[in-house]
Amino acid sequence: xxxxxxxxSLGGAFVLRIEDTDQARSTDESLQIILKGLAWLGIDWDEGxxxxxxxxxxxxxxxxxxxxxxRLDRYQEAADKLLxxxxxxRCYCTTERMAAVREEQxxxxxSFLGYDGHCRDLTDEERAAKDAEGVPSNLRFRMxxxxxxxxxxxxxxxxxxxxxxxxxxxxxxxxGVPLYNFxxxxxxxxxxITHVVRGEEHFLNGIxxxxxxxxxxxxxxxxxxxxLILNQxxxxxxxxxxxxxxxxxxxxxGYPPEAVFNYIxxxxxxxxxxxxxxxxxxxxxxxKIGNVGKAGAKFDVTKLHWMCGEYIRQWSVDECLTRCRQxxxxxxxxxxWDKHKAWLRNFVACYQERVEVLSEFPDKIQWLLKxxxxxxxxxxxxxxxxxSATWFRGFADLLETLPMAASFPADRGDADEAxxxxxxxxxxxxxxxxxxxxxxxxxxKQWAEERExxxxxxxxxxxxxxxxxxxxxxxxxxVFLLGKEACVRRLRKQADVLEQASE
Numbered sequence: 001x002x003x004x005x006x007x008x009s010l011g012g013a014f015v016l017r018i019e020d021t022d023q024a025r026s027t028d029e030s031l032q033i034i035l036k037g038l039a040w041l042g043i044d045w046d047e048g049x050x051x052x053x054x055x056x057x058x059x060x061x062x063x064x065x066x067x068x069x070x071r072l073d074r075y076q077e078a079a080d081k082l083l084x085x086x087x088x089x090r091c092y093c094t095t096e097r098m099a100a101v102r103e104e105q106x107x108x109x110x111s112f113l114g115y116d117g118h119c120r121d122l123t124d125e126e127r128a129a130k131d132a133e134g135v136p137s138n139l140r141f142r143m144x145x146x147x148x149x150x151x152x153x154x155x156x157x158x159x160x161x162x163x164x165x166x167x168x169x170x171x172x173x174x175x176g177v178p179l180y181n182f183x184x185x186x187x188x189x190x191x192x193i194t195h196v197v198r199g200e201e202h203f204l205n206g207i208x209x210x211x212x213x214x215x216x217x218x219x220x221x222x223x224x225x226x227x228l229i230l231n232q233x234x235x236x237x238x239x240x241x242x243x244x245x246x247x248x249x250x251x252x253x254g255y256p257p258e259a260v261f262n263y264i265x266x267x268x269x270x271x272x273x274x275x276x277x278x279x280x281x282x283x284x285x286x287x288k289i290g291n292v293g294k295a296g297a298k299f300d301v302t303k304l305h306w307m308c309g310e311y312i313r314q315w316s317v318d319e320c321l322t323r324c325r326q327x328x329x330x331x332x333x334x335x336x337w338d339k340h341k342a343w344l345r346n347f348v349a350c351y352q353e354r355v356e357v358l359s360e361f362p363d364k365i366q367w368l369l370k371x372x373x374x375x376x377x378x379x380x381x382x383x384x385x386x387x388s389a390t391w392f393r394g395f396a397d398l399l400e401t402l403p404m405a406a407s408f409p410a411d412r413g414d415a416d417e418a419x420x421x422x423x424x425x426x427x428x429x430x431x432x433x434x435x436x437x438x439x440x441x442x443x444x445k446q447w448a449e450e451r452e453x454x455x456x457x458x459x460x461x462x463x464x465x466x467x468x469x470x471x472x473x474x475x476x477x478x479v480f481l482l483g484k485e486a487c488v489r490r491l492r493k494q495a496d497v498l499e500q501a502s503e
Contacts, residue, residue: 001041001043001261001264001265002197002224002226002268002269002287002289002292003195003196003197004043004044004045005265005283005284005287006195006197006224006287006289007046007195008284008287009284009285009287009288010195012194012195013046013047014043014044014045014046014047015045015046015047015048015061015063015066015191015193016038016045016047016048016049016066017048017066017068017187017191018031018034018048018049018066018067018068019068019180019183019184020067020068020069021068021069021177021178021179021180021183023069023177026069032248033246033247033248035049035050036247036248036251037246037247037248037251038247040247040248040251040257041247041257041260041261042257042258042261042280043261046061047060047061047062047063047064047066047191048061048066049066049067061191063190063191063192068178068183068187069177071183071186071187072176072177072178074186074190075172075178075182075183075186076176078182078186078216079139079171079172079178079182081216082141082171082212082215082216083139085215086142087141087142087212087215088139088140088141088142088171089119089120089122089139089140089142089168090119090127090130090131090137090138090139090140091115091118091119091120091137091138091139091140091168091170092119092130092135092136092137093115093118093119093138097118098115101115101116101118112164112165112167114166114167115140115167115168115169116167117167117168119140120140120142120168136174137174138170138171138172138173138174139170139171139172140168140169140170140171141168141169141171141181141182141208141211141212141215142168143163143166143167143168143169143208143211144163144211145163145164146162146163146164147162147163148160148161148162148163149161149162149163149207149210149211151206151207151210151223152222153203153206153223153224153225154195154222154223154224154289154290155224155225155226155289155290155292155294156203156225156294159203161204161207163207163211165204166204166207166208169181169208180205181205181208181209181212182212184209185209185212185213185216186216188213188221189213189216189218193221194221194222195221195222195223195224195289196221196222196223196224197224197226197289198223198224198225198226199225199226199227199228200225200226200227200228201228202225203225206223206225224289224292226268226292227268227292227293227294227295227296227297228296229267229268229296229297229298229299230296230297230298230299231298231299232298232299232300234296234298237299241299242301243299243301243304244299247260252359253357253358253359254323254324254327254357254358254359254360254361255304255308255357255358256308256311256312256323256358258279258280258311259304259307259308259310259311259312260304260308261280262276262277262278262307262311263303263304263307265278265283266297267297267299268292268293268296268297269287269291269292269293270291270293271283271286272286276307277307277310277311305356305357306356308356308357309355309356312352312355312356312358313352313353315352317345317348317349317352318345320348320352321341321344321345321348323358324348324358324361325337327358327359327361327362328344328361328362328365330362331362331365331366331369332344332365332369343481346477346480346481347364347365347368347481348361350472350473350474350477350481351364351473354472354473364472367466367467367468367469367472368481368482368486371489371490371493372467372468372469373468374464374465374468374469374494375468375469375470377464377469377470377471378463378464378465378467378468378469378470379464381460381461381463381464381470382461382464382465382494382498384460384461385457385458385460385461387453388461388465388494388495388498389494389495389498389499390495391453391458391461391462392461392462392465392491392492392494392495392498393491393492393495394447394451395444395447395458395462395491396487396488396491396492396495398443398444398447399479399484399487399488399491400484400488402440402443402484404440404479404480404483404484436480437474437476437477437479437480438476440476440479440480441476444476444479459475462475462491463475463478465490465491465494466478466479466482466487466490466491
């Protein structure tokens with residue numbers, strides 16, 4: 001994300017490169033998470049995969065291919081150059097020997113853990129003998145001894161590192177496949193990369209790469225090593241931490257992509273002192289890589305959900321309805337979108353302020369589709385008022401006299417009999433009509449006043465009988481959405497339950 005923002009803010013090109021040399025981990029599934037996940041978040045690339053090379057109208061790129069496993073010949077060419085110049089050498093150590101070296105270093109509590117240089121100074125004759133025997137070899141980079149490397153990191157500033165901290169690292173495996181620190185340098189040279197933004201765990205890798213650029217005779221890009229994202233305990237965030245998901249899992253759960261983008265952008269960088277919610281374009285306008293903090297930021301699922309809710313509340317009702325369509329239709333008759341869109345619009349309008357991710361809508365609609373089981377809060381509200389059964393029957397009698405619409409069918413087979421409800425904003429509301437919540441409210445309050453019923457006492461038990469809980473939209477929105485037939489049936493059912501229990 002910060003690479004993207006930096007490229008956009010500087011007017012540069014954002015390059016997406018697939019570093020797939022670890023074939024065990026580079027599956028098509030993981031690739032699709034990258035490509036589709038970035039596209040979902042609105043992080044578009046100017047050069048990279050899935051574009052025709054050189055076709056700028058589609059993004060394209062003149063420096064492909066952008067998959068490292070398609071660039072093996074180029075890595076071999078660069079490796080041969082470093083081998084010939086003495087900056088690299090062949091190492092014939094087995095994995096068993098290297099494991100033994102590491103164990104010995106640990107046992108001796110050595111301050112240096114790494115390759116011991118066993119093959120660094122083999123003679124030409126010794127190397128030739130190994131090659132003649134067919135002994136497999138890695139290609140290692142020959143690190144200079146006791147050299148101080150001074151680099152300017154765009155976030156950390158000037159930093160000095162002594163090469164004694166680093167061992168002679170493997171550039172190319174015996175099968176000819178390069179490792180990260182070597183392959184990315186060759187790619188950066190070929191693709192004319194000027195800036196690289198990555199996690200701070202790669203800082204020492206940057207020192208290694210600086211020396212490879214130098215050995216190949218090229219200038220190193222500007223590096224910016226950003227702080228890690230932390231879990232709630234202050235450790236490095238892991239996919240096993242609560243609330244952490246892949247990008248496409250967030251998509252499939254109905255997290256608004258612009259909210260996820262917005263939240264992640266704040267993990268180490270701030271838009272302004274008084275605003276947390278901003279657009280991608282606003283981020284690009286003010287983004288400076290030097291303003292990224294040096295300290296890690298904690299991933300807070302609660303704040304992510306708050307951010308999602310902020311975005312959902314900004315949408316119009318129609319946009320919210322469109323965005324949650326796939327989740328709603330999983331719970332409704334196939335023709336519900338065409339026949340009952342106005343009713344669905346009213347439902348969404350009632351819950352838009354009450355959800356944080358779009359996948360919450362199916363759970364919210366369940367009480368409308370079938371008679372709910374009463375939760376403890378609803379049971380408590382009903383039992384608290386000794387007149388609940390009388391109120392249920394009286395309110396049911398009132399509703400039967402009102403020209404309210406029928407309920408949305410709970411039985412999926414009755415879709416053709418449903419009545420299309422008017423929208424709350426557009427429906428006419430003459431005094432003789434009870435087609436809207438406001439008109440229904442006037443009739444109900446008048447009914448309660450005539451019977452000297454405190455309306456605040458009345459709402460709790462009736463809501464519980466109708467919805468099965470004490471939470472949800474406004475009381476009259478509940479009655480309006482549920483419709484006459486369902487309201488009357490549920491109220492009389494609960495009245496029967498109460499009366500049977502008292503016998």
